[in-house]
Amino acid sequence: MATLSVVSVVVSNMAASIDFYSVLGLRLSGGGAHDDHSDFTGDGVRLMLDTEDLLRQLQPGWTRPTGGHAMALAFECESPSAVDRTYAALTKAGHRSVHEPWDAFWGQRYATVLDPDDNPVDLFCPL
Secondary structure, eight states, X not given: OOOOOEEEXXXXXXXXXXXXXXXXXXXXEEXXXXXXXXXXXXXXXXXXXXXXXXXXXXXXXXXXXXXXXXXXXXXXOSSHHHHHHHHHHHHHTTOXXXXXXXXXXXXXXXXXXXXXXXXXXXXXXXX
C-alpha cells in the first residue's frame, strides 16, 4: 500500500507561484523565489514546485501541456467566510477568477481561481 505524500507542480515563474500558494496558507519550507525547486509544508501532503527549466534538465524534450490545464488543486477552508476572504486575497493580488464564491447546489461554498500557470485552484467549505 502507498500513501500520497507529495504533489508536484511545474511552474513557469517560481516567485509568482510561491506568492500564490503562500496566500493559501502553505508554509515555504525549502527553496525560494530564485531556486529551481521549492517545497511547502501542509497538513499531511507537501506541495513541491519545480521550474520548467529543471524539468527539462530531468526530462529532455519535455514541453508544457497545451489545450487545457494539466492539474487542479482544491483547498478546504475553515468556514464559508474564509472561502470569500481567501478568494478576495488572491484576486486582489492579481490572480484571475474562474468562478466567484457561491453556494453550490452540492452543499458547499465554492470558488475557483487560476494559479500563475493557469491551473484551476478550488476553494471550498461545507455550508
